[in-house]
Amino acid sequence: MIADEIDTILSRRIAVLGERVLGGGQVDREEAMDLFQLEHRADIFDLLAWANRIRETFKGNKIHLCSIVNAKAGGCSENCKFCSQSSFYQTGAPKYGFVDPEPVFEAAEEASRQGVTALGLVAAWKGLNEGPMLDEVCDRIRELSEGGKVRADASLGLIKEQAVANRLKAAGLECYGHNLESSRRFFPTHCTTHTFDDRLRTIQLLRNAGIKICSGGIIGMGETREDRCDLAFSLREVGANVVPINILNPIQGTPFEKNIPLEPLEILKTIACFRFILPRKEIMIAGGRTVNLRDMQSLIFMAGASALMVGNYLTTVNQPVEKDLQMLRDLGLDPSWDKHEFVDQEELALTGIDATAARQPIDEDARSAMRPSAV
Numbered sequence: 057m058i059a060d061e062i063d064t065i066l067s068r069r070i071a072v073l074g075e076r077v078l079g080g081g082q083v084d085r086e087e088a089m090d091l092f093q094l095e096h097r098a099d100i101f102d103l104l105a106w107a108n109r110i111r112e113t114f115k116g117n118k119i120h121l122c123s124i125v126n127a128k129a130g131g132c133s134e135n136c137k138f139c140s141q142s143s144f145y146q147t148g149a150p151k152y153g154f155v156d157p158e159p160v161f162e163a164a165e166e167a168s169r170q171g172v173t174a175l176g177l178v179a180a181w182k183g184l185n186e187g188p189m190l191d192e193v194c195d196r197i198r199e200l201s202e203g204g205k206v207r208a209d210a211s212l213g214l215i216k217e218q219a220v221a222n223r224l225k226a227a228g229l230e231c232y233g234h235n236l237e238s239s240r241r242f243f244p245t246h247c248t249t250h251t252f253d254d255r256l257r258t259i260q261l262l263r264n265a266g267i268k269i270c271s272g273g274i275i276g277m278g279e280t281r282e283d284r285c286d287l288a289f290s291l292r293e294v295g296a297n298v299v300p301i302n303i304l305n306p307i308q309g310t311p312f313e314k315n316i317p318l319e320p321l322e323i324l325k326t327i328a329c330f331r332f333i334l335p336r337k338e339i340m341i342a343g344g345r346t347v348n349l350r351d352m353q354s355l356i357f358m359a360g361a362s363a364l365m366v367g368n369y370l371t372t373v374n375q376p377v378e379k380d381l382q383m384l385r386d387l388g389l390d391p392s393w394d395k396h397e398f399v400d401q402e403e404l405a406l407t408g409i410d411a412t413a414a415r416q417p418i419d420e421d422a423r424s425a426m427r428p429s430a431v
């Protein structure tokens with residue numbers, strides 16, 4: 057057999073899992089790991105085709121666009137090894153205090169002009185407590201929300217008190233960005249100043265307050281495929297609504313500056329596996345896509361992505377928004393995600409879909425056929 061010819065047993069196995077997900081069922085961790093371990097190009101493209109069908113089924117041709125504005129830059133007390141804003145590393149990234157209303161208004165205007173659904177206020181600090189800074193943050197969120205140009209989102213670090221989450225909700229915050237970053241196992245490898253559990257607790261407080269959760273991670277930090285798989289299952293467990301996948305863009309001066317970049321096909325396969333595990337969620341490709349995927353960026357949608365972070369990232373430059381919009385038009389995808397809600401993520405009745413597909417087991421031949429390809 058030619059090495060990259062599609063293996064029919066593997067192909068059948070991917071198809072069984074794909075049909076199960078399309079029918080409203082789920083993949084378990086062992087099955088998902090089989091997908092993460094696919095090695096051959098032809099099998100990976102087979103996987104992408106199924107991920108694309110799952111995206112089309114649950115998300116249609118709508119693509120959710122988000123952008124961010126750095127509301128407080130640099131000087132962060134945390135030591136996340138990928139981050140240029142940590143005070144532990146000398147990176148030359150900009151530093152400034154919490155922004156006035158004008159830059160936020162301007163960012164909202166620009167985002168709205170470009171058809172972007174949501175604008176996230178992002179602050180480089182450990183977290184938010186009751187006090188004057190929370191008052192100021194709530195003012196910015198209220199202004200953004202009442203301005204009505206974009207959905208008011210934020211990513212403001214750890215939260216330890218329910219009252220803080222409740223105040224953000226009362227100010228008009230709809231969705232909070234708080235990545236789990238990686239698996240529980242890998243987390244201490246990239247950060248030791250706070251824990252995976254601190255992040256879970258923050259998400260719980262936000263959910264209690266009725267705030268939607270944008271939570272994902274970074275791939276390419278040196279984690280294993282098992283770590284990526286476990287991250288996806290943790291995100292399923294915490295009920296993340298939007299799942300950003302960042303791809304490490306090694307920043308000079310950080311401990312990860314010399315990390316070897318992931319191959320584009322490994323990145324696309326990871327996105328596809330996330331789509332199998334999280335079929336109804338907004339899977340958003342965020343930082344690092346331009347530098348890591350280059351000309352293969354448009355394949356993220358075939359891999360199952362349904363959302364895109366556009367505009368510049370916190371400290372790195374992205375391709376121009378117009379280029380992203382052109383890419384979507386060329387693919388027949390529609391960035392006018394007008395619902396500004398998350399109702400399409402609810403479990404759907406399996407109307408019109410063969411519900412038995414949701415329970416269809418994998419036959420052992422197909423399952424064992426995947427094992428030899430595992431590394």
Ligand code: SF4
Pocket residue numbers: 132133134135136139140141142143179180181182213
């Ligand atoms: S990722 Fe966030 S918490 Fe970690 S160092 Fe950067 S700004 Fe601070």
